[in-house]
Amino acid sequence: VFVFSGQGSQWVGMGRRLLADESVFAAAVDELEPVFVRQVGFSLREVIEQGREVSGDAQVQPVIMGLQLALAALWRSYGVVPDAVLGHSMGEVSAAVVAGALTPEQGLKVIGVRSALMSRQAGQGAVALLELDAAAALELLAGYPGVEVAGYLSPRQTVVAGAPADVDAVIAEVAGQERFARRVNMEVASHTAFMDPILEELRAELADVTPQTPQIPFISTVVDASGPTPVLDADYWVANVRQPA
Structure with missing residues (x-):
């Protein structure tokens, strides 16, 4: 494949x-x-x-x-x-x-x-990769209405996107759980309402x-x-x- x-x-x-x-x-x-x-x-x-x-x-x-x-x-x-x-x-x-x-x-x-x-x-949104499964990501994002799931990379990795400040807040929360969380090299929040x-x-x-x-x-x-x-x-x-x- x-x-x-x-x-x-x-x-x-x-x-x-x-x-x-x-x-x-x-x-x-x-x-x-x-x-x-x-x-x-x-x-x-x-x-x-x-x-x-x-x-x-x-x-x-x-x-x-x-x-x-x-x-x-x-x-x-x-x-x-x-x-x-x-x-x-x-x-x-x-x-x-x-x-x-x-x-x-x-x-x-x-x-x-x-x-x-x-x-x-460009510049209106940000994208991040999180070490969270889809269910955990959705549960977390309930507290961040400006961020959406943008992609399902693997059973243990989810991509989220939204307003930059909100995405950074999500990254900080996940990183605080000692899980991988970082921005992706993108400046457009694709696969979300920003589109x-x-x-x-x-x-x-x-x-x-x-x-x-x-x-x-x-x-x-x-x-x-x-x-x-x-x-x-x-x-x-x-x-x-x-x-x-």
């Missing part, structure tokens, strides 16, 4: 060595380059090759997606072919492309529009995205994965931004 991450753990220089040493990775980046520039307005190759720092959702999300697609091509060249794909948050867009439900151009349009709209909310102002514009901008049936199983984190494969259209990507990941 290929699992595609969300954002928050990126670092300067990601992919630079692969670009120099792995011809398949470099070819995949070069193939994406014109579509990438057309959809998001800057060069993926230059960012990787120069080890340039990127910041803000409108830059970080497209670059991570470009790296993910090139890595998928590299793994396949070594004979590692996924039986299924799974994505976390923005990683679902890369998963949809690798599954064949979206073309690379469609996927980059989704991530370009998504990230540009999300960047408008509500952008949802209808996101839906309208992606209305012309016409997905295909995935060629390999796509395990959704938005709808019940035991049900039928969802249609990965504009409504799906709106839900992807708003619902916990």
